[in-house]
Amino acid sequence: MAATIRDAAVGRALSGRRRRKAVREPYNKREVLAGYLFISPWIIGFVIFTVLSMSWSLGLSFTHFDLATNSATPAGVDNYKLIFDDPKVLTSLINTFSYAVLAVPLELAFAMVLALLLNGMIKGSGFFRTVFYLPKMTPHVATASVFLLLLNGNVGAINQFLAIFGIDGPQWLNDPTWVKPSIVLMTMWGAAGSMVILLAAVQNVPRELYEAAQTDGADRWQQFWRVTLPMISPTLFFLVIVNTIAALQVFDQAYLLFYRDANSSAPDAALFYGVYLFQQAFQQFNFGLAAAMSWLLFVIILIITLIQMKIGNRLVFYGGGRDD
Structure with missing residues (x-):
């Protein structure tokens, strides 16, 4: 057996x-x-x-690197201590976080509006899709040159337009209060990348869901809030993470608007972390300190991304329900 x-x-x-x-x-x-x-x-x-x-x-990041002799001497954690002792590091981090909090929601909201407009078009959507995407393909140097003219506090086109309505426009590039909004405006100029992704997500929402919502008496706003938004929430979640990472590494917009001239005196509100890192590396030649700053930024981005994923996964709809 x-x-x-x-x-x-x-x-x-x-x-x-x-x-x-x-x-x-x-x-x-x-x-x-x-x-x-x-x-x-x-x-x-x-x-x-x-x-x-x-x-x-x-x-x-643990050395003192001498560019002239191409040699490095051990520094231990001195570079990391210098980061926390330098007040400009804290100023640049605060400016960067403030910019990210302002830029990411506005860029996504603007991209969503454009995506919904294109999705509602019956004719000409391909043409307007191309037109809306052209700014994304424009080199940052050319875009900065245009915005230097648009945001000029005295003769800029934006302030001249506001003057038609009796509004005295601000000094966009000189007033510390308006420095970050001016950079956000330049950032939104390239929101077409997010727009294309959101448009694809909106077009993939099943039409039956809208028909069922209409049968239940839902208006356009209720359909967007109850159908469109939950169905595209994974895409929005992805864009929030990607755009936040990009915002925390902002460099081109701030540098081209305020630091393109070596003799320019930019306000402290325009000193972003990426700009200060660049200055330490390629103007002061403190490569060890710059490397330590880059790793600090990496850790900050990693922590923020993990927090976003922890919170976001509880709010995102994945078809079978939220991922708890």
Whole structure:
């Protein structure tokens, strides 16, 4: 009896192994090798330009690097101590966080409005989609040149337009109160990237849901709030994370508007973390301190992203319900 049970157990084990082997057989080694060869350019680029670069910068953050002699001397954690002792670091972090809090919601709201307008068009949507996306393709230097003219406090087009209605426009680029809004305006100029993603998400919402909502008497606002918004919430969640990461690394807009001239005297409100990091690295040549600043920013972004994912996953609708 025991032998019979043992033989049956062995038979089941062997049949299980044969089934697992049969499942694994479709994965051809040559196909797997071909797949790795196809993605090898990306892997090589990632290892060289990301993994090795980050590892080198981490080591550099614990040294005093001398560009003239191309040599580094150990510094321990001195660079990290300098970060917390430098008041400009705190100022730049506050400016960067303030900008991110202002820019991310406004850019997403603007992109959502554009996406809904394009989605509601029956004719000409392709033309307007191209027109709305053109600013995204404009080089940042050209965009900054345009906004330097638009935001000029004396003869700028924006203040001249406000003057038609009797409104005295602010000194956008000189008044510390309006420095960040001016950079946000320039950022919203390139909101078409988020618009395209949101438009694809809106167009993928099943029409039956809108028909059911109309049958229940829902108006357009209720349909947006109860149908569109929950269905595109994963896309919104993704854009919030991506745009927040980009906002915390803001550099081009602030630098081109306020620091493109080496002799310019920019207000403290325009000193963003990325700009100050650039100044330490390529103007003061404090590469060790700049590397330490970059790793501090990496940790800050990582923490903020983890918090966003922890909170956001409880609010996002994934079809079967919220991911609790």
